[in-house]
Amino acid sequence: GNSVTQMEGPVTLSEEAFLTINCTYTATGYPSLFWYVQYPGEGLQLLLKATKADDKGSNKGFEATYRKETTSFHLEKGSVQVSDSAVYFCALSEYGGATNKLIFGTGTLLAVQP
Amino acid sequence: DTGVSQDPRHKITKRGQNVTFRCDPISEHNRLYWYRQTLGQGPEFLTYFQNEAQLEKSRLLSDRFSAERPKGSFSTLEIQRTEQGDSAMYLCASSSVSGGSYNEQFFGPGTRLTVL
Numbered sequence: 001g002n003s004v005t006q007m008e009g010p011v012t013l014s015e016e017a018f019l020t021i022n023c024t025y026t027a028t029g030y031p032s033l034f035w036y037v038q039y040p041g042e043g044l045q046l047l048l049k050a051t052k053a054d055d056k057g058s059n060k061g062f063e064a065t066y067r068k069e070t071t072s073f074h075l076e077k078g079s080v081q082v083s084d085s086a087v088y089f090c091a092l093s094e095y096g097g098a099t100n101k102l103i104f105g106t107g108t109l110l111a112v113q114p
Numbered sequence: 115d116t117g118v119s120q121d122p123r124h125k126i127t128k129r130g131q132n133v134t135f136r137c138d139p140i141s142e143h144n145r146l147y148w149y150r151q152t153l154g155q156g157p158e159f160l161t162y163f164q165n166e167a168q169l170e171k172s173r174l175l176s177d178r179f180s181a182e183r184p185k186g187s188f189s190t191l192e193i194q195r196t197e198q199g200d201s202a203m204y205l206c207a208s209s210s211v212s213g214g215s216y217n218e219q220f221f222g223p224g225t226r227l228t229v230l
Contacts, residue, residue: 004156036221042223043117043118043205043221043222043223043224044157044205044207044221045221046218046219049218089156089157091156100145100209100211100217100219101147101159101162101170102147102149102157102159102219103159104156104157104158105156106154106155106156107154107155107156
């Protein structure tokens with residue numbers, strides 16, 4: 001079945017450091033890929049998405065590129081801030097699926113220290 | 115506030131009791147989803163509605179669980195005869211659908227259930 005695997009946390013960085021959170025997926029067909037973020041005490045929010053191979057999603061300085069050849073969708077940011085501290089979830093939605101239900105990874109906690 | 119709301123935010127119950135959660139989606143959204151999130155895990159799909167029709171249920175949704183969306187607006191999720199393994203965060207999300215393309219799911223803050 002379809003699944004998402006992301007690197008375990010916590011990831012602890014100093015402010016202005018470079019961030020990479022790895023995400024790989026297993027899916028039939030061509031899923032859409034997403035990164036969701038959960039800030040402390042808040043609900044999940046869509047951070048960025050990509051719907052086909054080689055698409056790059058970007059938002060708030062974060063980027064991720066849909067790599068079909070490596071079945072990956074790694075999240076990157078060039079310079080993290082304390083306010084980026086949150087849990088990040090990689091997710092997929094099946095291509096052509098009627099429900100558009102999301103399949104999530106286990107989440108990666110990011111802690112940015114000043 | 116026009117976001118997805120859930121009530122209650124926290125629920126503590128004793129094993130064997132029934133509980134009911136409510137979700138109010140964004141008003142113009144016709145799709146509504148329920149997910150369950152246990153500690154240290156990502157959310158897992160439980161079920162979804164398009165308008166008032168429940169179109170898919172996960173095998174995670176045992177016969178003790180029932181969800182309704184009677185008028186295509188708010189939804190309720192009931193758990194009967196709760197077990198300690200039901201302790202989790204229950205998330206609701208809503209989205210619109212147009213032309214079969216994906217539209218963003220907007221999540222509510224969740225209801226945290228603790229079964230003693």
